[in-house]
Amino acid sequence: MIREYFDLAVYIIQQETGIYVGERIARRILEDYLLVEGHMYYWATLYNIPWMLLYFLRPSPCYGLEVKEGSALQIFLSEREDVCLTSGKHNGYVKVDKANKFLNLNFVSILHKRQVISNEVKETLHFNVFLNNNIFPSKELFGLDLEINEFRFPALIEKTKYRKQWLIDLAKDIMPEI
Template identity: 30%
Template structure:
């Protein structure tokens, strides 16, 4: 590009506009083609317009297949006409009349980021998909949900097919991060249960405490890819490597076999090759066996968002790290939401009385 004192430089279509400054020049980068001489103020207005336009276009391309009807809800319901009518009773602000004879609009809340979404194709057959779907709405919807750009930018439904930056943190604790932290604390026994079911390793109170300390130190609720749906798995992902000596392995026979093969100094009291406690053969000895959770990924398949992370169980031979077991862990978000919404009288397992107070002690300000 030739040197410009003031101008508009053009990037490939679909890239996000940005300003950058060079000595004696101010250049706005935008989609399109060619260059145009502009005053700095006019260039600034153009960038704002292009940014808003691109944001709308990107939101049009991202599909949400679930909804909730209130920001305070902890639920995610499949978008269908029958479900939406049942949950909203066709009331405002969910149903809104069109203006000047235009088509009516339908709104709900994104279960992951608490932003408003517009339901598309609820009663009108769509050319590109047989099912209605939601897309993020770039403005607040009165009496329903306030639009928050930061939460939208890192919602899994707005930016799928990526491996988030583990070091990225939000700049404001208000709003979604506060809600994530509150849900984690008050449902910490359910969080631990979901992790156990996902990885096949029981988490005792001492290990849970070490994980809480890691989450606190890492400010896990501020992680930009943390949402209301993935709380248990992001809690585990935020932990540094932890020893799992003296923890019970269950419903993970492959892990148990790998542990038995790799740890000859361990006495694993196997029960039908389904369960076993990891402990040293001599109870006074140290057993080196650890777990780490890495590679949080978000992938979109059709209208469905799938999140995963990788579990690595390892030991050491001198200074060398020896991988014992590697396993992809899918995030069972539907199961988690169902679990924390079960009334106490219908719960099939008792609440664990020690875990929630432990989370309050460590994570509450």
């Protein structure tokens, strides 16, 4: 499923986080998912693939990211003194750069929760940005609770005509048939 619909999973990841997923990040998402055998995770389903790809992505640097203008992440980053936002390569995105010497910000998705409330499954994933200063536990500087809508990914698969073939090809190169 990931191999055939990776481009649509990336679309949801971009919408949820505000991060533009280029080839470098896309490759890392796939490699990390494969490395930890994310498909074996008990709560991984066809419905939550985009969020599970994000969940199994190891902490990644914010430096060099392209972030959607007006997103919660962009607003947070624009208020930091150690961050300089410049024009991104992609329309509607800004590039995260360092304001002075070194930018130590990383992002990660943690705390996948799945619970039944009033006979409905509620699933969430927590996305956060933290300072990578080797002090544990890491202090969260910015966080978003991403609500996993079990109908969103299948609905996108059903209605989407336009596809990003390069992402599908990348997934087929990296991911074995499972």
